[in-house]
Amino acid sequence: MEQVQEKAWIEQTIGGDQEAFGHLVTAYSRPAYFTALGILGNRDEAYDLSQEAFVRAYRALDKFDLSRPFAPWFFRILRNCCLTFLSRRKVHASLDELRESGVEPVAGDRFDPSLLAERNDDIDRVWRALGALEDASREIIVLKDLQGHRYKEIAVILGIPEGTVMSRLYHARQKLKTILLEERAR
């Protein structure tokens, strides 16, 4: 999307035109939802938190630097929403449920293969392996391979240098490879 058009919509929104913000929502709703889905692995939570990210972006729009593109800024807000939600859920679960039952949370438990458009044994296996990765590793693979962001964009979204993006991606793919090999060996 053209940055000029985005800038116009943002300026109109700041000027009080809520419908202009609706154009931004329409443009980014699907990428936002699918990014959240990749991090959270749950359809309802992804729907809810991607909407919440738009609400937060709307509230903070007057602080947005108009010389920069909207997408990395917005996806950073979305990421923060998802990670805060995940950390709260982990604290809640560990305090209220898991401590007494003695069961440790498994990341892969919440990754339902029914979320996938196409399914076969290989894809299900990769999806389970992605679910078994820790949040940071899964997040960078989702941003790169499922969402198709460039390194430069990922660096802005995660607030890290491009070299760190490459390094994280390398280690995340190594872990994924190990999990896939272990699963195949079972």
Add this chain to the structure above:
Amino acid sequence: MQKGDWQLRLMAYLDNELSPVDRKAFEEEMAQNREIRLEMEKLQTVKNMTTRIAFTDLEDADWKHYWRGIYNRTEQTVGWVLLSAGAIILSVYGLYHILQDLWLDTSVPFVIRAGLFAFLAGLVILLVSVARHRLHTAKKDPYRGVTR
């Protein structure tokens, strides 16, 4: 060549983030280094698998409600802020008048004054207790150091 050095360039090569010149140079290095070649093949397989994953889209009706949901939330936020601000102003004003009319008026029966004291004391205890509990929970949060 150091391993850490080619690992990063291997990622950039796989993700098509190298310039044509750097790409050609890396291919030449790869041709001479079996370790890089094997690593590239394994990680290419992993990348091929992850890029095949696509999510099921939502129903059209869900997308139709999407913007409406956001619109409602922003509208409700404004409503809550106004409601809260109004409630605080009215509560402070009301408490001030209750204090003036009941507490300072010596003709008001003792029972009513005792009830007022109990109400205010309970309110203060609850506020302090909730604040202390929140502070305690925040300090014990095992994820407080997590970079978000």
